[in-house]
Amino acid sequence: MSALTMSCPIPAVARDHVSLGHGSGGKLSAELMREIFLPAFRNETLERLEDQASFSLGTTRVAMTTDSFVVKPLFFRGGDIGSLAVHGTVNDLAMGGALPLYLSTAFIIEEGFPMETLRRIAASLGRAASACGVQVVTGDTKVVDKGSGDGVFINTTGVGVIADGVNLSASGARPGDAVILSGFIGDHGIAILAEREGLEFDSPVESDSAPLHTLVGEMLQTTRAIRCLRDPTRGGVSSSLNEIAGQSRVGIALDEAAIPVREEVRGACEMLGLDPLYVANEGKLLAIVDAAVADELVAAMRRHPLGRDARRIGIVTESDPGWVTLRTLLGTTRIVDMLAGDQLPRIC
Amino acid sequence: MSALTMSCPIPAVARDHVSLGHGSGGKLSAELMREIFLPAFRNETLERLEDQASFSLGTTRVAMTTDSFVVKPLFFRGGDIGSLAVHGTVNDLAMGGALPLYLSTAFIIEEGFPMETLRRIAASLGRAASACGVQVVTGDTKVVDKGSGDGVFINTTGVGVIADGVNLSASGARPGDAVILSGFIGDHGIAILAEREGLEFDSPVESDSAPLHTLVGEMLQTTRAIRCLRDPTRGGVSSSLNEIAGQSRVGIALDEAAIPVREEVRGACEMLGLDPLYVANEGKLLAIVDAAVADELVAAMRRHPLGRDARRIGIVTESDPGWVTLRTLLGTTRIVDMLAGDQLPRIC
Numbered sequence: 184m185s186a187l188t189m190s191c192p193i194p195a196v197a198r199d200h201v202s203l204g205h206g207s208g209g210k211l212s213a214e215l216m217r218e219i220f221l222p223a224f225r226n227e228t229l230e231r232l233e234d235q236a237s238f239s240l241g242t243t244r245v246a247m248t249t250d251s252f253v254v255k256p257l258f259f260r261g262g263d264i265g266s267l268a269v270h271g272t273v274n275d276l277a278m279g280g281a282l283p284l285y286l287s288t289a290f291i292i293e294e295g296f297p298m299e300t301l302r303r304i305a306a307s308l309g310r311a312a313s314a315c316g317v318q319v320v321t322g323d324t325k326v327v328d329k330g331s332g333d334g335v336f337i338n339t340t341g342v343g344v345i346a347d348g349v350n351l352s353a354s355g356a357r358p359g360d361a362v363i364l365s366g367f368i369g370d371h372g373i374a375i376l377a378e379r380e381g382l383e384f385d386s387p388v389e390s391d392s393a394p395l396h397t398l399v400g401e402m403l404q405t406t407r408a409i410r411c412l413r414d415p416t417r418g419g420v421s422s423s424l425n426e427i428a429g430q431s432r433v434g435i436a437l438d439e440a441a442i443p444v445r446e447e448v449r450g451a452c453e454m455l456g457l458d459p460l461y462v463a464n465e466g467k468l469l470a471i472v473d474a475a476v477a478d479e480l481v482a483a484m485r486r487h488p489l490g491r492d493a494r495r496i497g498i499v500t501e502s503d504p505g506w507v508t509l510r511t512l513l514g515t516t517r518i519v520d521m522l523a524g525d526q527l528p529r530i531c
Numbered sequence: 532m533s534a535l536t537m538s539c540p541i542p543a544v545a546r547d548h549v550s551l552g553h554g555s556g557g558k559l560s561a562e563l564m565r566e567i568f569l570p571a572f573r574n575e576t577l578e579r580l581e582d583q584a585s586f587s588l589g590t591t592r593v594a595m596t597t598d599s600f601v602v603k604p605l606f607f608r609g610g611d612i613g614s615l616a617v618h619g620t621v622n623d624l625a626m627g628g629a630l631p632l633y634l635s636t637a638f639i640i641e642e643g644f645p646m647e648t649l650r651r652i653a654a655s656l657g658r659a660a661s662a663c664g665v666q667v668v669t670g671d672t673k674v675v676d677k678g679s680g681d682g683v684f685i686n687t688t689g690v691g692v693i694a695d696g697v698n699l700s701a702s703g704a705r706p707g708d709a710v711i712l713s714g715f716i717g718d719h720g721i722a723i724l725a726e727r728e729g730l731e732f733d734s735p736v737e738s739d740s741a742p743l744h745t746l747v748g749e750m751l752q753t754t755r756a757i758r759c760l761r762d763p764t765r766g767g768v769s770s771s772l773n774e775i776a777g778q779s780r781v782g783i784a785l786d787e788a789a790i791p792v793r794e795e796v797r798g799a800c801e802m803l804g805l806d807p808l809y810v811a812n813e814g815k816l817l818a819i820v821d822a823a824v825a826d827e828l829v830a831a832m833r834r835h836p837l838g839r840d841a842r843r844i845g846i847v848t849e850s851d852p853g854w855v856t857l858r859t860l861l862g863t864t865r866i867v868d869m870l871a872g873d874q875l876p877r878i879c
Contacts, residue, residue: 240589319572
């Protein structure tokens with residue numbers, strides 16, 4: 184296919200220093216992982232490159248995941264750093280098929296941060312945790328001198344339990360599988376950008392920040408023929424699917440017409456020169472599933488409030504292993520590469 | 532006792548903003564916990580106020596703990612932020628009597644940070660984890676724009692398993708118990724301060740940063756009559772013992788003559804106006820134990836390289852509940868309160 188011969192340049196960043204792109208969730212993040220962290224921490228669990236680790240404690244299969252949140256601004260339409268810090272970690276557990284149970288939180292606060300703002304953020308985090316049925320069981324607070332931080336950064340680490348028979352993995356996709364998306368894409372990224380840039384919409388875009396574990400629960404009750412789940416956060420749908428294509432050594436062919444993007448999000452993306460496939464989501468999931476169960480699964484997802492707009496958006500192919508391609512609205516086919524630079528720093 | 536009527540003033544910080552003292556591990560940290568985090572996250576596990584949470588997964592008792600490391604400078608005599616991030620979390624698990632097994636790491640990196648320095652830190656973290664027998668199984672990297680961070684901050688969260696019959700708790704101290712300290716105090720704090728302030732010593736002070744889980748293992752094999760273990764990090768010996776005295780509703784009476792402080796550390800403290808009892812340690816532990824087993828336990832600790840200088844430093848009393856007192860070298864008695872301000876910001 185001629186599209187595969189297109190060049191996909193990485194911007195000329197100074198590779199001897201960390202750039203914003205290294206935190207993008209795209210190509211440079213993968214490079215950092217491959218060149219710095221994997222060699223330093225080498226072990227089989229980490230090398231699986233899932234969004235969560237899984238291991239056994241006694242006879243229990245446990246999932247563990249960590250994320251730091253550095254989103255700017257701290258409050259945005261549809262959420263804040265506190266609720267996001269819960270949803271992000273709950274979702275990474277859920278993508279491993281785990282029931283989220285316990286969270287740790289660690290705050291790094293810049294000296295001089297308003298106590299009342301901290302109280303609001305902690306309260307929001309606590310409410311989000313309660314709503315998810317998870318407990319914040321341990322924590323840490325560090326304060327850095329003024330100018331050495333930026334308001335507040337929050338790390339949450341989550342622990343959950345994986346039911347017997349559940350084996351989700353980014354290396355599990357097989358040719359013929361269906362690719363399912365749970366709803367509209369790009370809402371979180373555009374909501375953050377709108378706050379930051381002061382964009383105005385006729386109907387404002389809200390972050391989709393939401394916990395997906397009950398949706399995943401419904402999906403796993405419907406079928407065990409789910410190969411892989413990913414929440415397309417930093418780097419967007421394109422980066423998540425590229426990871427799956429790479430790890431499963433398969434191609435993924437998407438149909439642009441099937442991918443739901445709100446009119447306001449599409450408009451903002453056009454204005455800003457962004458591709459919605461690269462914009463972050465915080466309440467959406469991608470599922471790679473046996474095609475035979477795809478329709479049944481989509482129907483089940485649509486019965487859940489967070490899966491109302493679920494649909495098939497593509498298929499897994501034997502051809503073009505490691506590549507994601509898109510059949511565009513114009514009928515052409517183009518490659519959808521991983522995010523190369525950093526589209527939107529500090530989106531989560 | 533007249534000492535109890537001494538006033539223990541908290542410095543007049545603006546309570547409507549977060550100050551460096553709120554990250555000190557002392558009085559203001561406790562206040563932040565009590566007024567902001569406990570009300571927001573309310574649950575029994577968190578309210579136990581241990582250095583680690585414990586809960587059951589299946590039939591396995593699990594410990595979980597989190598810490599962010601913002602130490603400055605990143606490299607110091609005796610360690611660096613990478614090794615410290617492992618030892619700190621391993622030790623918090625060990626203080627709960629848990630065998631440390633799995634770590635997550637989350638890096639928040641400032642744009643422009645040298646890649647080679649990051650590689651050194653990651654390698655050090657990896658080596659420290661291997662040496663402890665723990666695996667770094669999952670991670671996260673965020674990059675913040677230049678000026679919004681300070682080099683690199685690292686969060687580690689650890690998970691371990693607690694053996695049957697082990698029940699350590701800061702609320703377990705009983706009148707008559709012995710207080711044991713594993714070795715010389717203040718090394719870490721003074722080592723960091725020396726780097727920061729360019730202090731010179733005849734024999735340089737090294738951080739005591741070290742993993743204590745094998746020492747704890749030996750201690751638990753010697754006796755199960757250990758009530759409580761704490762590693763006196765931020766806030767030093769005084770803050771840890773005040774927490775125990777408060778949570779156990781007992782008094783703790785220390786004997787200054789028994790508390791080992793290196794000559795260089797004592798000298799530096801005198802020069803800087805610091806009390807070694809408030810200076811951070813990263814490779815020491817305090818044990819509250821049934822007095823009947825104290826000598827046997829000290830003997831066992833001394834057979835371990837990290838417990839060579841272990842000794843009894845005080846007793847738990849029924850009188851003065853909630854207070855720590857010190858019989859000084861001069862024969863007087865004074866109160867040892869929690870750290871009030873922030874003696875040494877960014878010590879870990």
